[in-house]
Amino acid sequence: MKDVVIRFIEKPKLSNGILVEGLPGVGNVGKLAAEHLVEELNMVKFAEIFSKHLPPQVTVNDEGLISLVKHDLHYLKGENGRKDLVILTGDFQGLTPEGQYELSSATIEILKEIGVNTVITLGGYGVIKLIEEPGVLGAVTDIELKPRLEEVGVTFKRGEPSSGIIGASGLLLGLGRLEDMKCICLMGETSGYFVDPRSARSVLTVLGKYLGFELDLSSLEEKAKQIDEITSKIKENLEESEAADSRDDLRYFG
């Protein structure tokens, strides 16, 4: 079996296209953002990527229908001066370092074939504290990419992230650069404790400006509020039980 099996539904011809990647990762920021884009922009699926480097697993949907785990590629032809757009989403990242390379390398080959020469990967940047208004950190392959990104709100912090960028969000940039693609990573600040739709919203706010789209991000704000509720309930329960504990303590000594 080949390392990576690609099933094209159609093979679009793009011109100076831009890939936006959002696979599972820290706070699921990239995946949430990329899936929101696909839905919001009514994008067209043109390829499925299967691989022995993904888990040996099928998903089962609400109707009991199965589907082999995979990555999906959607596209949208640019209008009103916007660039052609491709989105990469998926169920899982490659399971091993070698698998990560095989999958990202196969993806770059597809991009070259259909006419994509810019790669933007989306991810979360774990800051290990809760954040109200998550900022968006950037990293690029070319210094000329920075001014426009800074204009739309991306921050560049000296030497951060200090541990580099790991997984598909890093590798697609590293391998894309070897093929002379322009590459950008946008990382939304996130606690890293929960799935973080608010961080995804920050990333999309910045990305929408960069790509020239007006995006409706209200559904992400909805999800963020639901998670706020859950976390505040957990917090309350914790405080109550701590209070109860201290009352117990008092009784014990009283």
Added chain:
Amino acid sequence: MKDVVIRFIEKPKLSNGILVEGLPGVGNVGKLAAEHLVEELNMVKFAEIFSKHLPPQVTVNDEGLISLVKHDLHYLKGENGRKDLVILTGDFQGLTPEGQYELSSATIEILKEIGVNTVITLGGYGVIKLIEEPGVLGAVTDIELKPRLEEVGVTFKRGEPSSGIIGASGLLLGLGRLEDMKCICLMGETSGYFVDPRSARSVLTVLGKYLGFELDLSSLEEKAKQIDEITSKIKENLEESEAADSRDDLRYFG
């Protein structure tokens, strides 16, 4: 060495054949059921599958004769309007995700070659409690497969199993679907604590009706009773020792 080495004893020519898979897994439900079918229907072995993705190990039988770990394929030509049948059994599943893909992919290739176009995988569905009359949960590749399955007693529960289907029982469906095969998974409810012949019996009851076989399942009921005895003895011992403990406790405070 090739990833998968297939030794054909003969190469049957089948027509619209059905594969039934039963490899080791949760409660060993699939393996018990598939091996019962091979024995009960006097099926003919036609191929052995060896692989570097199986453990580097030989089994030793009662006469001290060794055998390299493998998967076995048996077949039975259909009579009285029944479909041609193939059964896949084996000592182990592939050891790694990649190995799982290689083995399932090689199996699908054999199926295509000999004329099988339907795949039914058997497995256990862990419910983490003891169950008297295990139900059988289903998942399929095509919605049209559901009515007949529901007729013979298969249940479809919205969004279950929520974690998908992992291993050969999932992968053969996912890869089979890519080759336009009709694919079904039958999962017997099982506690997951023990080897579970009663769950295997439930699965075979349903499968026998679906395939048009009258199967003698009494030997599985025998095995189930043996396991009942063992588990009830363990339970008694636990209760006795707990009772003894509480007597000790009384003495201690008395």
Added chain:
Amino acid sequence: MKDVVIRFIEKPKLSNGILVEGLPGVGNVGKLAAEHLVEELNMVKFAEIFSKHLPPQVTVNDEGLISLVKHDLHYLKGENGRKDLVILTGDFQGLTPEGQYELSSATIEILKEIGVNTVITLGGYGVIKLIEEPGVLGAVTDIELKPRLEEVGVTFKRGEPSSGIIGASGLLLGLGRLEDMKCICLMGETSGYFVDPRSARSVLTVLGKYLGFELDLSSLEEKAKQIDEITSKIKENLEESEAADSRDDLRYFG
């Protein structure tokens, strides 16, 4: 890099040759026995096997000279009616299941090329207790091999080893059988706690009779006595410290 790299020093032409394998394993029984044979019979090295499935490591000898970890093949032409003999020894077994298959498969290819059609693997059989006179357990590919083995002192126990034979000692038999070789495993009983030269002596006593060699096994007995001394000292120390502990306990309560 190829999975397995073979360096022939010479390529002997043998006739119905016998391979004896002794790689590291339980009690190092097989390795001790095989290395003793190479030395005792003044055998000639004819090939070195390197592999990316062995550790990425060189050994350093007493002169500070390095050597890449490897497997060695030695041979001895048969005289006085004895069969041609090949011995496989080495620093390590393959690191992964896949590596084990690659190494054993490459070894079987060499054997076919040079004219070996019988495989005898040597190993330890862990019994988790100290044994004065270790027995030798056997397993074979063909029932006709058993009578001669039983004559020279090999035991066959119904269904043992129950977990099969794992690693090169199992795989060379399983893969050899696929090439119609006659295959035998000789397992010396061993506690499994220490390197066990006494078990290796038992294995060689049996093997010497089977192959028609009178072997001087006194050096293995020497090594066994050294290990006896070490283990009895450890035992004494343990008992002394336990005695001391109980005196302490008495003082404590006294």
Added chain:
Amino acid sequence: MKDVVIRFIEKPKLSNGILVEGLPGVGNVGKLAAEHLVEELNMVKFAEIFSKHLPPQVTVNDEGLISLVKHDLHYLKGENGRKDLVILTGDFQGLTPEGQYELSSATIEILKEIGVNTVITLGGYGVIKLIEEPGVLGAVTDIELKPRLEEVGVTFKRGEPSSGIIGASGLLLGLGRLEDMKCICLMGETSGYFVDPRSARSVLTVLGKYLGFELDLSSLEEKAKQIDEITSKIKENLEESEAADSRDDLRYFG
């Protein structure tokens, strides 16, 4: 994707060149020493080595520019009777045993192609205690290499390192020797607790004499002093807190 991808910036033609390897390892001794050589001798980068056996990761520099993790090769043409020199440095070692073999094997191929026939690997030799003046231990492929090394201060200790040499520093020697290269390992003594620039200095003192370079090692001594300060502060804090603890203990009992 190929196991190892090599990007040549230029392909130098060398004559009896010498490779010096310094990848991450115990005390980072080899990496510190090799990187110091590259800088001090103003060497020219001629190739980058990428591989799916390195982590799936990009590094981010102070300007926010990314770079795929890799190995770098620099060279310097020999003058004044000195040999042509090549230095191998890098971010990581191969992640798996197999990856280590692939990377070292690919490196040896490059060396053969450009005219290198001597390999010197640098590493740390963990002695699990702090050392003021670290010695340099050697291991070689040919006994004739020893006298000159002993002249410049390398020590050969009978049977050390007893566990052999693991990773690229061992493998490049083992694989180089299979290609008839002269191979040397220089191991600086190091506690193994910290990054150890002083051990790197010892290694470079010896290596400089061997290669005929006068090296300015003051920057390594600077780094060593910084680490001395950090470790002595840690030590002080530890002693203070222990002293505080014992005062607490006195109060407690007082």
